[in-house]
Amino acid sequence: MFGIELSMIWAVLIAVAVFLYVALDGFDLGVGILFPFAKDARERDQMQASIAPVWDGNETWLVLGGGGLFAAFPKAYAALMPALYLPIFLMLLALIFRGVAFEFRHHGRERGKKWWTFAFSAGSIVATIAQGLVLGGFIQGVAIEGEVFVGGPLDWLTPFSLLVAASLVAGYALLGAAWIVFKAQGELAERARRWVKQLALLTALAMGAVSLATLGVDARVTERWGLTMTSVDWPVFIKLAPLPVLAGVILFLMWRGIEERKFLRPYLYAVCLFLIGYVGLAVSLWPYIIPFAMTPADAAAADNALQLMLVGALVMLPIILAYTAFVYWTFRAKVDDHATYH
Amino acid sequence: MEWDALLLSRLQFAFTIGFHIIFPAFTIGLASFLAVLEGLWLFTKRPVFKNLYLFWVKIFALSFGMGVVSGVVMSYQFGTNWSVFSAITGSVIGPLLAYEVLTAFFLEASFLGIMLFGWKRVGPGLHFFSTCMVAIGTLFSAFWILSANSWMQTPQGWAWAEDGTMVATNFMEVIFNPSLPSRFAHMVLAAFLTTAMVVAGASAFALLKKRALAESRVALRMAVLMMALVTPVQIMAGHESGIVAGEHQPAKVAALEGWWTTRTQQPTVLVGWPDEEAETNHFEIAIPGFGSTVNNAGPDVVLPGLDQFTEEDRPPVWLTFWAFRVMVGMGVVMLVLGIWGAGAWALKRLDSSTWYHRALVLAGPSGFIAVLTGWITAEVGRQPYVVYGVLRTADAVSPVPAGSVATSLLFFIVVYGIVFTAGALYILRLMAKGPDTEETPPQSDQPPGTPLAAAIKEAP
Numbered sequence: 001m002f003g004i005e006l007s008m009i010w011a012v013l014i015a016v017a018v019f020l021y022v023a024l025d026g027f028d029l030g031v032g033i034l035f036p037f038a039k040d041a042r043e044r045d046q047m048q049a050s051i052a053p054v055w056d057g058n059e060t061w062l063v064l065g066g067g068g069l070f071a072a073f074p075k076a077y078a079a080l081m082p083a084l085y086l087p088i089f090l091m092l093l094a095l096i097f098r099g100v101a102f103e104f105r106h107h108g109r110e111r112g113k114k115w116w117t118f119a120f121s122a123g124s125i126v127a128t129i130a131q132g133l134v135l136g137g138f139i140q141g142v143a144i145e146g147e148v149f150v151g152g153p154l155d156w157l158t159p160f161s162l163l164v165a166a167s168l169v170a171g172y173a174l175l176g177a178a179w180i181v182f183k184a185q186g187e188l189a190e191r192a193r194r195w196v197k198q199l200a201l202l203t204a205l206a207m208g209a210v211s212l213a214t215l216g217v218d219a220r221v222t223e224r225w226g227l228t229m230t231s232v233d234w235p236v237f238i239k240l241a242p243l244p245v246l247a248g249v250i251l252f253l254m255w256r257g258i259e260e261r262k263f264l265r266p267y268l269y270a271v272c273l274f275l276i277g278y279v280g281l282a283v284s285l286w287p288y289i290i291p292f293a294m295t296p297a298d299a300a301a302a303d304n305a306l307q308l309m310l311v312g313a314l315v316m317l318p319i320i321l322a323y324t325a326f327v328y329w330t331f332r333a334k335v336d337d338h339a340t341y342h
Numbered sequence: 343m344e345w346d347a348l349l350l351s352r353l354q355f356a357f358t359i360g361f362h363i364i365f366p367a368f369t370i371g372l373a374s375f376l377a378v379l380e381g382l383w384l385f386t387k388r389p390v391f392k393n394l395y396l397f398w399v400k401i402f403a404l405s406f407g408m409g410v411v412s413g414v415v416m417s418y419q420f421g422t423n424w425s426v427f428s429a430i431t432g433s434v435i436g437p438l439l440a441y442e443v444l445t446a447f448f449l450e451a452s453f454l455g456i457m458l459f460g461w462k463r464v465g466p467g468l469h470f471f472s473t474c475m476v477a478i479g480t481l482f483s484a485f486w487i488l489s490a491n492s493w494m495q496t497p498q499g500w501a502w503a504e505d506g507t508m509v510a511t512n513f514m515e516v517i518f519n520p521s522l523p524s525r526f527a528h529m530v531l532a533a534f535l536t537t538a539m540v541v542a543g544a545s546a547f548a549l550l551k552k553r554a555l556a557e558s559r560v561a562l563r564m565a566v567l568m569m570a571l572v573t574p575v576q577i578m579a580g581h582e583s584g585i586v587a588g589e590h591q592p593a594k595v596a597a598l599e600g601w602w603t604t605r606t607q608q609p610t611v612l613v614g615w616p617d618e619e620a621e622t623n624h625f626e627i628a629i630p631g632f633g634s635t636v637n638n639a640g641p642d643v644v645l646p647g648l649d650q651f652t653e654e655d656r657p658p659v660w661l662t663f664w665a666f667r668v669m670v671g672m673g674v675v676m677l678v679l680g681i682w683g684a685g686a687w688a689l690k691r692l693d694s695s696t697w698y699h700r701a702l703v704l705a706g707p708s709g710f711i712a713v714l715t716g717w718i719t720a721e722v723g724r725q726p727y728v729v730y731g732v733l734r735t736a737d738a739v740s741p742v743p744a745g746s747v748a749t750s751l752l753f754f755i756v757v758y759g760i761v762f763t764a765g766a767l768y769i770l771r772l773m774a775k776g777p778d779t780e781e782t783p784p785q786s787d788q789p790p791g792t793p794l795a796a797a798i799k800e801a802p
Contacts, residue, residue: 092414153745301432323453
């Protein structure tokens with residue numbers, strides 16, 4: 001009884017860590033995705049400066065997600081990682097290029113700088129695509145027998161996972177554009193506003209498409225939402241209908257409010273949009289930690305391990321959130337103010 | 343030898359961890375060095391310390407970035423390539439790694455932002471605090487990862503669960519396992535020495551080129567002090583680590599010593615060519631009986647040789663043997679340079695001895711070589727086990743096809759090759775240029791507007 005509760009607590013904690021990763025590193029990667037659309041080197045410097053002090057902390061949530069899954073749910077980690085071997089490595093390699101480019105861009109000379117500018121952008125795009133492939137491969141489920149992965153190396157590669165990957169690129173780009181609205185001034189901020197408008201529509205379309213496609217992944221999802229291709233089970237669907245309705249409202253508010261001088265608001269709306277998608281996904285896949293194969297209780301580490309880590313998490317997470325907030329507060333100003341341009 | 347997923351996964355792990363460890367080994371020491379520099383600057387207000395800080399922080403930023411990205415790889419690789427190991431040991435060492443993330447990674451990553459970009463945003467006290475947090479974070483990180491790795495060397499405080507996984511019976515015993523104290527000390531001191539050798543090499547180079555004389559003289563003295571004081575302590579820590587290994591991992595000690603026969607009065611093999619087929623060392627030069635003395639064994643104590651272990655229980659001998667010798671050789675280099683430097687300092691010749699400066703430039707990478715070969719000694723010497731005596735490496739590998747692992751390994755070699763070459767080039771370029779000094783006001787060759795360039799201009 002207590003064991004089930006502990007594993008649920010940890011499932012929620014890891015879900016929160018992954019969401020924080022998406023909300024925070026999502027805008028970092030989004031800025032990288034938008035790099036090719038910058039007007040000149042000065043704009044690219046501004047865009048990168050807007051994320052340079054915080055990207056490393058943001059990426060640490062990914063380490064907590066991976067490390068936490070290993071520590072709290074070793075069996076899920078051991079079954080998922082081999083199944084998603086290739087897209088995970090694609091992500092890691094892309095993140096390497098993106099990560100070192102922050103510093104390398106400023107140390108390279110002519111050609112070096114051009115190359116690391118390209119590496120930063122391409123790394124961000126490929127890392128996002130790879131994360132989308134991982135997410136898609138995860139949602140559609142992996143072949144597991146007796147807690148061990150038994151599928152092939154390319155099982156994750158389906159039209160569905162490609163759709164999720166494309167959608168995530170649009171979504172991260174939206175987060176990135178909204179972040180630039182918050183951090184940039186002048187012409188770049190104006191352009192970012194237009195990006196937000198375009199990407200909001202694209203993200204809405206993508207979310208709709210992924211939602212519909214997820215219904216087709218497994219009969220249990222269809223049943224959960226009360227939706228099939230031909231019929232709607234209203235008593236079931238009505239309880240979950242607030243999610244898509246809320247997403248629509250937020251999109252409308254973001255679209256309408258983008259010209260206002262509320263610079264942080266578009267980003268917060270974009271995070272809300274991601275949160276709704278995330279909750280919707282959790283509803284679809286509940287109560288599995290590996291869809292339709294393993295529940296948190298099945299995959300959990302021993303109780304004493306979960307307890308020890310819970311103590312650590314309860315003590316450390318508030319401290320981590322406090323100093324993370326402090327760092328963001330320290331760098332709250334528009335980019336122009338702290339990076340002097342000539 | 344078959345090129346299967348097992349061998350490829352081992353190669354990939356060795357390659358990625360070998361690449362990764364270079365950077366933490368350097369940045370653990372460098373973070374503490376920077377904290378000391380900034381503290382000295384705040385205390386004395388002497389500009390040399392500020393100039394040194396601003397110089398080394400650029401190198402720190404480059405190295406730390408490479409450490410972070412290669413470290414993220416490690417946290418996923420346990421699952422992708424060693425999923426059976428993960429499933430079996432997760433309940434025991436998982437919490438240790440989780441604590442590393444919670445107590446160290448976030449601390450380092452968050453305060454790094456303030457350390458690099460926060461010059462004008464926070465006061466000098468808070469900036470110093472941030473540098474200290476980064477330095478402390480690197481040490482916390484070293485503690486937890488060494489704890490997990492030492493448990494894999496000397497496992498205790500665990501039991502088998504019904505489902506065939508391991509569970510902890512006592513986490514205090516798991517965390518503070520027998521080899522942790524000596525191995526943690528050995529690693530942290532190795533990191534400090536690695537940094538000292540790089541700082542000494544770069545400062546000596548600047549002195550040879552007659553650049554930034556005031557800064558280079560100060561940095562050289564700090565490095566020589568570290569070398570002269572810490573190398574003897576490090577040798578004792580290494581010795582203690584060997585004694586612990588002798589108690590818990592006799593096959594490792596037999597392999598690194600090159601002992602094939604079990605006997606009293608084991609020799610110290612200085613050089614030789616271990617032959618695993620013939621079970622002997624060719625071209626051996628040895629000091630009879632001295633090996634037992636070094637291993638704290640009396641003349642009548644029997645010490646096990648490799649003949650005590652069946653072939654499938656022995657680690658690869660040649661690699662363990664030679665990695666150990668190269669590591670010890672680098673330690674001797676550091677010891678000699680430390681004594682030489684202390685002597686030159688006492689005779690007031692530290693700044694003028696060009697031969698000493700040349701030797702230091704040459705020995706700049708000696709710390710890295712020692713760290714890498716030391717890790718090879720520890721990890722190859724642990725074979726054929728991943729958890730010593732309990733779980734064999736061959737039984738820990740993921741059910742992934744060899745083709746996937748070959749692909750990822752190939753890409754790692756290419757990508758790390760590019761990243762490492764560029765990173766090393768940029769760091770060497772910075773070192774060749776040396777610190778900016780007061781006489782020539784800070785002029786960065788970086789394009790205006792880069793955060794770091796701005797930070798340098800704004801530095802009080």
